[in-house]
Amino acid sequence: MYDFLVPPRRGITGAEPAMPTVDEPPREAGAPRAGEPPQDRLAAVAAGREVEAEVHDSVLAEPPVLEVDRFNLWYGTKQALHRITMPVPLNKVTALVGPSGCGKSTLLRSVNRLNDLVQSVRITGDMRINGDSIYDPRMDVIELRKRMGMVFQKPNPFPMSIYENVVYSLRIDGETNRAVLDEVCERSLRGAALWDEVKDRLPESALGMSGGQQQRLCIARAIAAEPEVLLLDEPCSALDPIATGKIEDLIQELRGQYSVLMVTHNMQQASRSSDYTAFMYLGRLIEYGATTDIFTKPVLRETEAYVTGRFG
Amino acid sequence: MSSDRPARRIRSGHAMLTAHGEPWVWLTAASLAIAIAMIVGLLAFIAVRGLATFWPVPMERFTLADGRALLGEVTEREAAVTATQQAVGHPARRLVRTGDFDGTGNHYEWIDDTAITAIAQPEWATVVERAEAGRLHGVPKRLLHGEEVVAEGPEGVWAAYRQEHPNARSRALRAQRIDKHDRGELQRRLRAARLAVVQAGIDHGATGTETAAAEAREKSLAETIGGLEQSLDEETARLRGANAGWVVEFETPSGGVAAVPLDGIVRAWQPNRLSLGESLGLYFSRWGEFLADDPREANSAGGVFPAIWGTVTMTLIMALFVAPFGVLAALYLREYAGRGPITTAVRVAINNLAGVPSIVYGAFGLGFFCYVLGAGIDDLFFKASLVADGQPTFGTGGLLWASLTLALLTLPVVIVATEEALSAVPNSMREGSYACGAGKWQTIRRIVLPRALPGIMTGLILAMARGAGEVAPLMLVGVKKLALELPVDGAFPFIHPEREFMHLAYLIYDVGFQSPNSQAARPMVFTITFLLVAIIALLNVAAIWLRSRLRRRFVAQQF
Numbered sequence: 001m002y003d004f005l006v007p008p009r010r011g012i013t014g015a016e017p018a019m020p021t022v023d024e025p026p027r028e029a030g031a032p033r034a035g036e037p038p039q040d041r042l043a044a045v046a047a048g049r050e051v052e053a054e055v056h057d058s059v060l061a062e063p064p065v066l067e068v069d070r071f072n073l074w075y076g077t078k079q080a081l082h083r084i085t086m087p088v089p090l091n092k093v094t095a096l097v098g099p100s101g102c103g104k105s106t107l108l109r110s111v112n113r114l115n116d117l118v119q120s121v122r123i124t125g126d127m128r129i130n131g132d133s134i135y136d137p138r139m140d141v142i143e144l145r146k147r148m149g150m151v152f153q154k155p156n157p158f159p160m161s162i163y164e165n166v167v168y169s170l171r172i173d174g175e176t177n178r179a180v181l182d183e184v185c186e187r188s189l190r191g192a193a194l195w196d197e198v199k200d201r202l203p204e205s206a207l208g209m210s211g212g213q214q215q216r217l218c219i220a221r222a223i224a225a226e227p228e229v230l231l232l233d234e235p236c237s238a239l240d241p242i243a244t245g246k247i248e249d250l251i252q253e254l255r256g257q258y259s260v261l262m263v264t265h266n267m268q269q270a271s272r273s274s275d276y277t278a279f280m281y282l283g284r285l286i287e288y289g290a291t292t293d294i295f296t297k298p299v300l301r302e303t304e305a306y307v308t309g310r311f312g
Numbered sequence: 313m314s315s316d317r318p319a320r321r322i323r324s325g326h327a328m329l330t331a332h333g334e335p336w337v338w339l340t341a342a343s344l345a346i347a348i349a350m351i352v353g354l355l356a357f358i359a360v361r362g363l364a365t366f367w368p369v370p371m372e373r374f375t376l377a378d379g380r381a382l383l384g385e386v387t388e389r390e391a392a393v394t395a396t397q398q399a400v401g402h403p404a405r406r407l408v409r410t411g412d413f414d415g416t417g418n419h420y421e422w423i424d425d426t427a428i429t430a431i432a433q434p435e436w437a438t439v440v441e442r443a444e445a446g447r448l449h450g451v452p453k454r455l456l457h458g459e460e461v462v463a464e465g466p467e468g469v470w471a472a473y474r475q476e477h478p479n480a481r482s483r484a485l486r487a488q489r490i491d492k493h494d495r496g497e498l499q500r501r502l503r504a505a506r507l508a509v510v511q512a513g514i515d516h517g518a519t520g521t522e523t524a525a526a527e528a529r530e531k532s533l534a535e536t537i538g539g540l541e542q543s544l545d546e547e548t549a550r551l552r553g554a555n556a557g558w559v560v561e562f563e564t565p566s567g568g569v570a571a572v573p574l575d576g577i578v579r580a581w582q583p584n585r586l587s588l589g590e591s592l593g594l595y596f597s598r599w600g601e602f603l604a605d606d607p608r609e610a611n612s613a614g615g616v617f618p619a620i621w622g623t624v625t626m627t628l629i630m631a632l633f634v635a636p637f638g639v640l641a642a643l644y645l646r647e648y649a650g651r652g653p654i655t656t657a658v659r660v661a662i663n664n665l666a667g668v669p670s671i672v673y674g675a676f677g678l679g680f681f682c683y684v685l686g687a688g689i690d691d692l693f694f695k696a697s698l699v700a701d702g703q704p705t706f707g708t709g710g711l712l713w714a715s716l717t718l719a720l721l722t723l724p725v726v727i728v729a730t731e732e733a734l735s736a737v738p739n740s741m742r743e744g745s746y747a748c749g750a751g752k753w754q755t756i757r758r759i760v761l762p763r764a765l766p767g768i769m770t771g772l773i774l775a776m777a778r779g780a781g782e783v784a785p786l787m788l789v790g791v792k793k794l795a796l797e798l799p800v801d802g803a804f805p806f807i808h809p810e811r812e813f814m815h816l817a818y819l820i821y822d823v824g825f826q827s828p829n830s831q832a833a834r835p836m837v838f839t840i841t842f843l844l845v846a847i848i849a850l851l852n853v854a855a856i857w858l859r860s861r862l863r864r865r866f867v868a869q870q871f
Binding site for chain 1: 741758
């Protein structure tokens with residue numbers, strides 16, 4: 001009877017005792033069937049039923065920079081995102097957490113339409129950045145991507161000098177004014193807390209930097225174009241603890257200046273760095289609220305079980 | 313529970329060959345060693361045979377039991393293997409280069425050791441390299457100028473020869489240059505004027521005023537050229553007259569006398585008198601002639617400069633064609649084309665194209681480039697030549713068609729290598745670029761191509777190495793046994809893509825197997841082979857150097 005409770009990767013058996021069958025939240029939408037533990041949303045999700053997300057009022061009160069609106073995504077015939085609806089607040093850091101394969105990165109890559117490059121992807125629903133529809137057929141995807149910056153799991157500096165890496169987005173726009181380029185380069189590198197380390201070796205190859213420096217260079221590159229949203233896809237997963245600490249400090253500094261949407265596997269990182277946290281599971285948004293609420297008094301027991309490390 | 317499990321036996325590592333695997337290390341190492349030995353052996357063989365050709369070898373005079381005498385260089389020895397072999401009349405013997413083609417019709421002769429009654433190393437034995445009729449071995453006897461004996465006896469003749477020969481030879485070369493080059497130039501101008509008349513006739517009719525004007529121009533040019541030719545005649549007559557009567561007489565080993573005109577001697581030397589320094593000087597002067605001069609005597613002597621020039625220009629023009637086409641095709645295939653059965657089919661077809669025998673490309677080049685494209689070009693632009701003397705311009709083999717044929721032949725190599733190089737560029741780089749708002753072409757140009765460039769260059773190097781050594785298709789599309797007019801030279805318009813050309817690889821085949829004189833040319837075969845290998849190596853080294861430069865530039869881009 002509990003067979004379907006086992007998620008694809010790791011069993012949630014350890015979390016079972018922590019999910020009592022009483023205390024059903026009143027806002028439960030997925031109608032439980034007779035004989036099943038009604039409050040167990042994870043089980044319901046695994047069974048493929050609709051489950052309404054638990055979105056806190058604190059999120060809805062914030063002015064949004066990005067609105068995800070009933071967004072579905074399929075890889076071929078496999079549905080990877082189910083009716084995601086979430087606003088991303090302006091000039092705040094929003095963390096996406098959840099077990100592997102839950103669609104966090106897919107959601108992030110849908111924001112700047114990198115998923116367009118995958119042939120089999122199909123979507124319904126929409127997203128809006130500052131009110132402009134992202135998936136509108138009239139939207140120029142290149143224009144769109146220039147309004148966002150993205151940092152990937154593994155540092156991916158381009159095979160060129162540090163300087164050229166930072167001003168890349170200006171170069172492809174045809175900017176040739178040296179004064180402008182120099183100004184942007186310095187501002188971006190300062191913004192990425194890298195200026196003091198590399199200001200004397202800007203013409204050197206970016207491939208000769210350490211991993212942490214490379215990742216901060218990627219952040220500098222992403223903020224060089226003054227993006228409306230900064231997308232961070234597990235920016236620290238390939239870094240050692242010291243480099244991770246520096247990136248986290250940097251995210252703290254970006255807070256308030258940039259709207260950041262960040263995927264992370266690291267609960268401590270989410271609780272330290274973000275203002276809001278969204279918990280996803282198997283392609284669905286489960287709970288979304290202020291980080292302090294999610295980590296200290298989540299509405300759902302499933303969220304608590306995940307953020308305290310009892311499963312996932 | 314645990315008692316049900318089958319017992320697992322831990323085997324000693326020494327007993328398990330597959331675990332430690334030293335034999336496999338030895339097997340793989342041995343394979344590599346054999347491969348290296350074969351390649352080094354090949355190169356060493358070619359280098360030793362090729363480099364030795366021009367080194368002066370001591371001369372020996374053999375007196376034979378049957379009364380004959382030979383003067384020559386021993387080039388090979390064959391030992392009698394067993395006593396019985398000796399008993400049945402197979403004694404040790406040696407191969408002597410006698411240089412007695414005039415007398416015996418052979419350049420080489422096997423002599424049995426048992427037939428030799430005396431061996432001597434005459435001090436004044438001389439090798440005479442003649443401009444015509446090959447080598448002569450003998451001892452200088454007299455130097456004549458008309459009836460007058462200028463010098464007598466080896467020493468005196470040699471001293472006088474050293475004094476007179478350079479002038480006589482340079483006069484002969486000047487006369488030769490006038491005949492071959494200056495007169496050819498006049499003929500070309502005359503032919504151009506003739507073609508202009510024919511062209512005017514085609515364009516305006518035989519009675520048009522333009523035709524008449526062209527005819528008048530031809531006439532006046534013919535008069536001018538007649539005058540010029542007369543002065544050339546006088547010049548050559550003067551040069552040849554100055555040389556006439558100068559004759560060197562050599563005593564041949566059989567006791568006869570061979571007279572050689574002084575200006576017909578390319579060079580002469582006494583191998584038994586040479587010091588090491590003189591030997592070196594002679595060696596390099598012969599290399600110099602080999603690299604810089606035109607061939608003589610059905611390619612079996614003289615230089616191979618036209619072939620070097622032809623090989624290099626053809627390879628470079630081929631690279632110029634194949635590089636952009638191959639890279640662009642691979643870019644489309646890897647970066648733009650969707651994944652599907654058609655793409656797969658195209659890819660398979662390209663891979664198969666790499667395995668098509670090269671002569672097939674030659675047949676295609678002849679059938680399409682020469683007979684269709686070339687004939688079309690002739691019909692449109694060079695009709696006059698066809699009408700005037702039935703000579704095709706582009707409608708026959710030539711440098712352009714040969715380069716295009718080889719470009720086609722090497723295209724699959726470039727496409728496959730470029731595709732490999734492109735797929736080795738990590739996707740994260742492309743995504744990073746797209747995320748910055750770059751378009752597809754911007755990403756390819758700024759990120760993908762620079763990253764893939766070393767790999768693309770590697771493909772190009774492979775293609776050049778393959779193209780430079782190809783013979784079969786070239787025989788059909790423009791390589792000739794002898795083509796002294798270079799496809800790229802100082803005459804306007806400097807590049808003559810329609811001209812036929814010479815090629816080192818074809819020269820190896822021609823000199824080694826097609827020459828009426830292939831025996832004498834045998835040392836040349838190895839020298840040309842060595843030269844071909846050296847040139848291909850040189851082209852590759854140049855490309856590798858370029859690759860490392862590009863790699864440095866693109867990885868650490870300065871601003």
